[in-house]
Amino acid sequence: MKMLNEAKELIQDNIRDYGMYIALFIIMLTFSVMTDGLFMSSRNISNLLDSAGYIAVLAVGVMLVIVIRHIDLSIGFLAGFLGAIAAILLMQAGLPVYLTIPTILILGTIIGLCTGFLVAQLGIPAFVATLAGMLIFRGALLLVTEKTGTIIVQNDAFNAIGNGYIPSIMQVNGLHLLSLLVGLMGIIFYVYSALSSRKNKIKYKFDVVSMEIFVLQLLFVSAIIAYITWILAGYNGFSWTVIVLLVIVSIYHFFTTKTVLGRHIYAVGSNPEAAHLSGINVKKITYLVFGSMGMLAAVSGILFTARLQSATTTAGTLFELDAIAAAYVGGVSSAGGVGKVTGAIVGAIVMASLINGMNLLGVGISYQYIIRGAVLVLAVIFDVTTRKRGK
Numbered sequence: 001m002k003m004l005n006e007a008k009e010l011i012q013d014n015i016r017d018y019g020m021y022i023a024l025f026i027i028m029l030t031f032s033v034m035t036d037g038l039f040m041s042s043r044n045i046s047n048l049l050d051s052a053g054y055i056a057v058l059a060v061g062v063m064l065v066i067v068i069r070h071i072d073l074s075i076g077f078l079a080g081f082l083g084a085i086a087a088i089l090l091m092q093a094g095l096p097v098y099l100t101i102p103t104i105l106i107l108g109t110i111i112g113l114c115t116g117f118l119v120a121q122l123g124i125p126a127f128v129a130t131l132a133g134m135l136i137f138r139g140a141l142l143l144v145t146e147k148t149g150t151i152i153v154q155n156d157a158f159n160a161i162g163n164g165y166i167p168s169i170m171q172v173n174g175l176h177l178l179s180l181l182v183g184l185m186g187i188i189f190y191v192y193s194a195l196s197s198r199k200n201k202i203k204y205k206f207d208v209v210s211m212e213i214f215v216l217q218l219l220f221v222s223a224i225i226a227y228i229t230w231i232l233a234g235y236n237g238f239s240w241t242v243i244v245l246l247v248i249v250s251i252y253h254f255f256t257t258k259t260v261l262g263r264h265i266y267a268v269g270s271n272p273e274a275a276h277l278s279g280i281n282v283k284k285i286t287y288l289v290f291g292s293m294g295m296l297a298a299v300s301g302i303l304f305t306a307r308l309q310s311a312t313t314t315a316g317t318l319f320e321l322d323a324i325a326a327a328y329v330g331g332v333s334s335a336g337g338v339g340k341v342t343g344a345i346v347g348a349i350v351m352a353s354l355i356n357g358m359n360l361l362g363v364g365i366s367y368q369y370i371i372r373g374a375v376l377v378l379a380v381i382f383d384v385t386t387r388k389r390g391k
Contacts, residue, residue: 007347019382020331022348027350033355039357044234050162052352053241054303056345058323059330060252061296062343064289067269067335070119070126072290074133075297075322080316081141082108083301086153087311088144090158094331097157104298112294113287118319120286134320140311151311157371165236175230176237183229186246194218237333241303245345247297252341265289270337271310326351329379351375375379 031039038044055058058075065072086104089095096105111133118129145151151160194217201208208214232238256262267275268285276282284390288384330347332339354375358368 014034014066014125019103020343020350021330023329024346024353027353031353035357035360036220040231042231044356044360045231046235048352048356049232049245049349050239050241050307051356052348053162053245054300054307055322055326056245056317057248057303057351058319058350059297059326059344059348061081061293062269062320062323063327063330063332063339063341064252064265065126065293066245066324066332066334067265067291067336067339068285069269069272070286070289071130071324072126072133072293073130073301074115074137075130075293075323076319076321077134077137077141077299078108078314078316079143079301079304080311080314081301082298083135083305083315084141084144084151085312086302086305087153090153090155091151095160095169097155100158104302105295108294108296108298108301109291110195110294111293112297115294116287116290119290121285137316141315145311148314151304153309154285159306159309161240161244162303163239163309165239168237169267175233179233179237180229182238182243183233184224187225190221190225191218191252205211206332240254241307243301244299248296249345256341261285261288265277265281266337299390321346322351325376325379328376334380334384347379 028040028070060073060077062072068328082104086100088102089100090097115126115129115133116122120128166176166178169178171177172180194214198208198214209217232242243328256265264275264280264285265288267278267280268282272282275285303318304315304319308315326348327339327344328334329350330340330343330345332343351372354372355368358371363371
C-alpha cells in the first residue's frame, strides 16, 4: 500500500514527464484492440518508426528553439530543399555519399547560423525571420526541381538510410541477433544512466524515490525497450532511420543534461534577462540553437529523400507544423525553459501513432486533421494547467 501511494505521488509530482508516456500507452493499446492486433505487428511498428523518423529529428531541434522562447517556421521547406540538393549532388554532380552527407550537414548548419544572425544580432523576431526563410526555401526547392519536377535517386547506399536495415549477422529463432544486441545495449545504457543520476542526486542531497519504486521504474522501462526490440527483431530488425534517431537522441540528451552549454540553454529560456546578467552569452546560445536546428533539418531532409528515393517539389510541406506539434505534445513549455529531448521523440511517436492508427481504421483525412489539431490543443492546455499547478 505504501509503494502504491508513493507511486501515485510520483506520477502526480511529475505529471508533465509521465503524461506523454501514459498517453502513448493508451493510444497504442486502443489502436491495438480496435485493429485486432494489427497496429502492434512487427511490420506496422517498423513502418511507424520509420515514418516518424524525419519529423522526430526536426522535433528535437525545434524543441530547443521553443525552449529559448523562439520559433522556426522554415525548417520544413529547408529540409525539403536540402534533400533536393543532396539528390542533385548524388545524381547530377556525381558526388559520392560519404561527401554528399557532410556537405548537406554543413550547408544546413550555415543556414541555421544565418537565421541565428537575423534573430540574435539584428533583433528580427524569429517568427518573421523564419517565415521569410520558409518562403525562400519553398521557392528554392521549386527552382532546383523545376526541370524534372522529381529527381530520382538511384543510389543504393543513400536510399538504405531511409529504407534499409542493419545487418542481421545471424538469426536466433527467427530474430535478428544484431538488433537484439542493440536493444540489450540500450537497456544497459538506460540502467547505467538511471543509477548514475540517482547516485549524483543522493550525493548532493536531492530528494529521490524509494529503492522499491526506483527498481520498478527500471524494470518497466527496460521491459518496454525489450518488447519493442523483440517486435522489430522479428521483422527486419532496426532500420538505419531508427539507428540515426537513436544516435541523435543520445547525443542531444547528453548535451542538454550533462554539459554547461545545455544548462545555459534552459537558463536562457527560463529568464533571458537573468541569464544575461549572470554572465551567459544569450546571443551565443541563440546562434548555437539555430545552427543546431539547421543541421537537424539537413538530417531530416536526407532521411525523407532517402525514404522516398527521390526529391519532389512538395517535400517539406507541413513538416514544421508536425515537428512543432510533436514538441508540444512531448512536453515543451510555450513559456520557454522546459522541454526534454526524449519528450520530443515521444511526442513525434504519439503523433505518428495517431496517423498510423487512423489510417488502419480507414478514418477520413478531414477527420484526421481535426483529431490532430484537438490533440495539439489538449497538449498546450495540459502544459498551461501543470505550469499553474507548479507555481
